[in-house]
Amino acid sequence: MKGDAKPIGFIEDTAVVPEKLGTYIKEVETVLNKKQLSCIYYAHIGAGELHLRPILNLKEAKDVALMKEVALDIARIVKKYKGSLSGEHGDGRLRSEFIPLMLGDKLYTIFKEIKQVWDKENLFNPHKIVNFLPMETGLRYMPWQPDITIKTIFDFSESGDILRAAERCNGSGDCRRFPEAGSVMCPSFKATGREDFSTRARANIVREYLTKEKDNLTKGTFHQIWQMYASCLSCKACKSECPSTVDITKIKSELLQISYDKFGIPLKNRLIANIERVNHLGILMPGFYNFFVSNSVTSYFIKKLLGFASQRQLPKLYKISLRKWVKKYYRNFFLSNFPKNSALGDIQFFIDEFTNYYDVKIGIAAIKLLTILGYKINFPFHHFSGRTYLSKGLVRMAKTIANENITLLKDKVNANSPLIGIEPSAILTFRDEYVDLANDKQAANKLAKNVFTIEEFLYNEMKRGHITKAKFSSKQIKILVHTHCYQKALSNPQKTIELLRLPAGTEVAEIKSGCCGMAGSFGFEQKNYDLSMKIGNLNLFPAINQSTQKTVIAAPGTSCRHQIKEGTDRQALHPVEILLKLIKNNNY
Ligand code: SF4
Ligand code: SF4
Numbered sequence: 001m002k003g004d005a006k007p008i009g010f011i012e013d014t015a016v017v018p019e020k021l022g023t024y025i026k027e028v029e030t031v032l033n034k035k036q037l038s039c040i041y042y043a044h045i046g047a048g049e050l051h052l053r054p055i056l057n058l059k060e061a062k063d064v065a066l067m068k069e070v071a072l073d074i075a076r077i078v079k080k081y082k083g084s085l086s087g088e089h090g091d092g093r094l095r096s097e098f099i100p101l102m103l104g105d106k107l108y109t110i111f112k113e114i115k116q117v118w119d120k121e122n123l124f125n126p127h128k129i130v131n132f133l134p135m136e137t138g139l140r141y142m143p144w145q146p147d148i149t150i151k152t153i154f155d156f157s158e159s160g161d162i163l164r165a166a167e168r169c170n171g172s173g174d175c176r177r178f179p180e181a182g183s184v185m186c187p188s189f190k191a192t193g194r195e196d197f198s199t200r201a202r203a204n205i206v207r208e209y210l211t212k213e214k215d216n217l218t219k220g221t222f223h224q225i226w227q228m229y230a231s232c233l234s235c236k237a238c239k240s241e242c243p244s245t246v247d248i249t250k251i252k253s254e255l256l257q258i259s260y261d262k263f264g265i266p267l268k269n270r271l272i273a274n275i276e277r278v279n280h281l282g283i284l285m286p287g288f289y290n291f292f293v294s295n296s297v298t299s300y301f302i303k304k305l306l307g308f309a310s311q312r313q314l315p316k317l318y319k320i321s322l323r324k325w326v327k328k329y330y331r332n333f334f335l336s337n338f339p340k341n342s343a344l345g346d347i348q349f350f351i352d353e354f355t356n357y358y359d360v361k362i363g364i365a366a367i368k369l370l371t372i373l374g375y376k377i378n379f380p381f382h383h384f385s386g387r388t389y390l391s392k393g394l395v396r397m398a399k400t401i402a403n404e405n406i407t408l409l410k411d412k413v414n415a416n417s418p419l420i421g422i423e424p425s426a427i428l429t430f431r432d433e434y435v436d437l438a439n440d441k442q443a444a445n446k447l448a449k450n451v452f453t454i455e456e457f458l459y460n461e462m463k464r465g466h467i468t469k470a471k472f473s474s475k476q477i478k479i480l481v482h483t484h485c486y487q488k489a490l491s492n493p494q495k496t497i498e499l500l501r502l503p504a505g506t507e508v509a510e511i512k513s514g515c516c517g518m519a520g521s522f523g524f525e526q527k528n529y530d531l532s533m534k535i536g537n538l539n540l541f542p543a544i545n546q547s548t549q550k551t552v553i554a555a556p557g558t559s560c561r562h563q564i565k566e567g568t569d570r571q572a573l574h575p576v577e578i579l580l581k582l583i584k585n586n587n588y
Contacts, residue, residue: 230527
C-alpha cells in the first residue's frame with residue numbers, strides 16, 4: 001500500500017464458531033465504522049477466522065492510541081462470542097495484554113505460576129503471555145521521529161520513496177520458507193536458514209538505517225548493511241512472491257549507488273560492470289582473449305583481480321560477435337530460407353551483451369529459427385541492456401543506457417513489430433528497471449508492453465495458430481527445463497514449457513527450482529562460491545543428476561547454463577536451439 005497508512009495485523013486472527021461469524025463481523029464493523037477506519041479482510045472464513053487488518057498510520061500518535069482502543073473493543077466482542085483472540089497465531093507481544101480479560105484472573109494467575117516454576121529467570125519469550133508490556137511498546141516508529149525523504153535514481157514513487165519501499169515488509173516471514181515449501185523466495189535463506197540472509201532482514205536493516213541515520217551513510221553503517229545484502233542474489237523472487245512485493249533487488253542496486261557516491265566504486269565492481277567494453281576489445285582477437293581466460297596461470301591472476309573463485313571457469317568469447325555475424329551472413333541466409341509465400345510478420349531483434357559475445361551460437365539459432373518460421377527480422381541500432389551495470393549498482397550509468405535505448409527503439413517497436421530478446425536477464429530489463437529509470441515514462445511503458453523473451457513471443461504465436469506442430473518433426477525427446485529467475489518473477493515459465501511441448505515427440509518436465517545460484521557474477525565471486533553451489537544443490541543439481549544422459553536440459557539463462565555445466569557437468573541448451581533441431585527439413 002502506498003503511503004504510511006498500512007493494514008496492521010493486531011486483531012487479524014480473531015476466531016469465533018463459523019455459524020456466528022456473520023454477526024461477529026457486523027459488530028467488528030460497527031466498531032471500525034465508529035472510528036472511521038477502513039479494514040482489509042482476507043482468508044480462512046470457512047474456519048470462522050476471517051483475517052482483519054485495520055488500516056492505521058502507526059507513525060502518528062493518534063493512530064497508535066486508536067490501535068489500542070480497537071484492540072480492546074474487539075477483545076470484548078470476541079469474549080462475548082466465546083471466541084479466540086489468536087485463532088491461528090500466538091498471542092505474542094500484541095495480545096498478551098488482553099489475556100486476563102479473555103481468560104479471567106483465576107486462569108491468568110495459574111499461567112503466571114507455571115511461568116514462575118519453569119522459567120524463574122524469565123528467559124523464554126520474555127514479555128509474552130505473562131509479564132507483558134503494553135502492546136504499543138517497541139513499535140517500529142516513535143511518533144516524534146522525523147519524516148525522511150532520500151533522493152534516488154530509481155523511481156520509488158509506487159511505494160512513496162525508498163524508505164517506504166523497505167517499509168512494505170510487514171514481517172510475515174514468507175521469505176523464510178525452506179526448499180520443501182516449493183517457493184522461489186528467498187534462495188539465500190533457503191540455503192542457510194539464516195535470518196540475516198532473508199528478504200525480511202534486508203528490508204529491516206535499510207529501514208533502520210534510513211530512519212535513524214537519514215542519508216548520512218558512514219562506512220561502518222554501510223559495512224553492517226552490506227553484511228546482509230552481499231548474500232542477496234538479486235533474483236527478484238521477492239518482487240513477485242513476497243505478499244507485500246518487497247523488491248530487494250532494486251533497493252540493493254540503489255544502496256550500492258549511494259555507497260559509490262560516498263566512497264567510490266571498487267575496481268573489481270567497475271571491471272565486472274564494464275565487461276561488455278572488455279569483450280568489445282577481446283572480440284578483435286578472440287583466440288588471444290580465450291587463451292588468457294582459460295590458461296591456468298593467466299586466468300589465476302584475472303580471477304584474483306576480479307575476486308572470482310579459482311574453481312570457476314571464465315566464459316570464453318565466440319569466434320565472431322553476433323552483430324558481425326548478422327552483417328556478414330544474415331542476408332544470404334534470409335534469401336535462401338525465408339518463406340516468402342508464408343511470411344508471418346515483422347520483429348525487431350535485440351542483441352544483448354551476453355548473446356553478442358558468448359552465446360553467439362544461440363543468437364544464430366534464434367535468428368535462423370525465426371527466419372525459417374517466416375518472421376522478417378530487423379536489427380535496429382541500440383545499446384546493450386545495462387544489466388551488468390544494474391547488478392553491480394552503477395544505477396546512474398544504467399539510467400543513461402535505459403534512456404538512450406528507449407529513445408532509439410520507441411518509434412520502431414510496436415504491437416506489429418515487437419522487440420524480441422534471447423537472454424531473459426537482458427530483455428526483461430525493458431519490462432522492469434527501464435520503467436523505473438526512464439525520463440519518458442510513457443514511452444518506457446509503451447515499449448515495455450511490446451518487448452518479449454523469444455519464448456513468450458513464440459508461445460503467443462503458437463496460441464494464435466501461427467506456429468503449429470506440423471512445422472516440427474516428431475522425434476522422441478525428453479526435456480527437463482530450468483527457467484531463469486527473471487522469467488519466474490516477470491514472465492511466466494509455463495510459456496517456455498508449453499512451447500517446448502509443441503513438437504509432437506517432446507516430453508517436457510519443469511524442474512521445481514528457484515535461483516540456480518549463479519545470478520550473473522554473484523556465483524563467480526570467491527566469497528559467494530560455497531553459497532552459490534549450495535543453492536544449486538537445493539533442487540536444480542539433484543534433478544539434473546537424476547535424469548538420464550539422453551535427457552536434454554533446457555535453460556534460457558546464460559548464467560544458469562554456466563552453473564549447470566559446473567554443478568552437473570551437463571551442457572544445457574537454450575529452448576531455441578532445441579526447437580531449431582526439431583524443425584522439419586533442418587539443414588542448418
Ligand atoms: S519481506 Fe515480504 S515475505 Fe518477508 S517478512 Fe517481509 S513482507 Fe513477509
Ligand atoms: S532478490 Fe532474491 S536473494 Fe535477494 S532478497 Fe529477494 S529473494 Fe532473496
